[in-house]
Structure formats: C-alpha cells, structure tokens
Amino acid sequence: MSEPQWLSEEEQKAWRKFAAVFTLLPASLDAQLQHDAQLTHFAYFALAMLSEAPDRALRMSELAARSSSSPSRLSHTISRLENRGYVQRARAAEDGRGQVAQMTDDGMNAISEFAPGHVGAVRRFVFDALTAEQVQQLNEISSAILAKIDPDGTLVPPPPGGE
Template sequence: MSEPQWLSEEEQKAWRKFAAVFTLLPASLDAQLQHDAQLTHFAYFALAMLSEAPDRALRMSELAARSSSSPSRLSHTISRLENRGYVRRSRAAEDGRGQVASLTDEGMAAIVDFAPGHVDAVRRYVFDALSAEQVQQLGEICTAVLSKIDPDGTLVPPPPSAS
C-alpha cells in the first residue's frame, strides 16, 4: 500500500473550515425551520422539490434522487408530511408500480408561507458573508467538487424552471 498524499497545511486549514461549514450550516437551517415551520431542512427541501415539479408531483424514486436521499429516509419523511396534509401519495398512473408524491394545496401554501424565513436564513448564514465574486467562486467550487462525487449529476437537484 502506498503512502497517502497528505494534505498540505493550507489544504488542512481549508478542509477544517469546510468541514465546520457542512456540519454547522445544516444544523442552523434545521433550527430555523424547526422554529418557524416544525419541519426539518430535509422535509422542507422535499416539499420545495415537489413545488417546482410539473403538476407539483414526482415519482418517489425521482424525488429521492432530487433530494439526495435514500428511498427509506424519503418514505418516512413523506409519511410525516402526509400526516400534516402537505403531501399525498398515489400509484403511478403510467405503470401502476411506482408511487407518486404530490404536493397538496395545503402543502403549497405551507411552502409559500415558510419560504421567506428559510431564504432569509440562507442569505444570513451564507450569502450576506460573501461578495458577488465569492458567490461566483462558491458556485464554481461546488461544481468542481460535485463533478467528483456526483459525476453523472444524478443527485443534484435541477434548478427551478424560469417562469
């Protein structure tokens, strides 16, 4: 076995900061959404993916991919969202085998209600700290990292359609 290529001092500093961000940012976003909406960030994200989908509905397998989730985790989350009246599940019309999650009118109203607080938190925790140039660099950095961990782009949700 060959000797690993250890991180340089500069890489180590950057890695530790990056690790802190991906640990602390999700917890901060979860705290805001729990306080304002009694939702986890993951549940909110699943609702947001449905809100952007045609007819506000996606096959569960597609929703799992768009929310970077295992089918099991998504199924549990969708069950909780069904109990709140935000989502409805049904059999896929085209083949009857898969399930489709559909955002209800109540779920859409919840997203519309909760989105401003969530966007404010994202802006406060991330974008207010960055210059326009840094925002562009952040996008480029994320693209580069994602090309290594998701080369097919199957786990990255598509951007919302321009209306």
C-alpha cells in the same frame, strides 16, 4: 501499500473550515425551520422539490434521488408530510408499480409561507458573508466538487429557470 498523499497545511486549513461549514450550516438551517415551520430541513427540501416539479408531483424514487436520500428515510418523511396534509401519495399512473408523491394545495401554501424565512436564513448564514465575487467562486467550487461526487448530475437538479 503506498503512502497517502497527505494534505498540505493550506489544504488542511481549508478542509477543516469546509468540514465545519457542512456540519454547522445544516444544523442552523434545521433550527430555523423547526422554529418557524416545525419542519426539518430535509422535509422542507422535499417539499421544495415537489413545488418545482410538473404538477407538483414526482415518483418517490426520483424524489429520493433529488434529495440524496434513502427510499426509507424519504418514505418516513413523506408520511409525516401526509399527516400534515402537505403531500399525498398515489400509484404511478404510467405503470402502477411505483408511487408518486404529490404536493397538495395546503403543502403549496405552507411552503409559500415558510420560504421567506428559510431564504432569509440562507442569506444570513451564507450570502451576507460573501462578496459578489465570492458567490461566483462558491458556485464554481461547488460545481467542481459535484462533478467528482455526482458526475452524472442526477442528485442535484438545476434550480428553477435552469443552471
């Protein structure tokens, strides 16, 4: 077995900070959403994906892919959102085999209500700490990493309005 290519001291510093960010940031966003909306970040993200989809509806398999989730985790989350009246499920009209999750008007109203607080948290935790140049660098760095871990671009849909 060949010797691994160990991280340099600079790479090790960067990696540890990056690892801390991707551990602490989701917890911070979850805390804000739990406090303001009684939603997990994952549930909010699923609602956001539905709010941006045509007719506010996606096949469950597509929603699972877009949210980097297992079908089981997504199904449990959608069940909780259904109980709150934010989403409804139906058989896919095209083939009758799959299921479609569709955001209700109550769901759209809820995400419209909760979005300002969430965007404020994202701004506070991420973008207020960065210069305009660093935001550009963050975009480039994220694109480079995603090209390795999601080369087909299937897991991260472009934001509304394109890339």
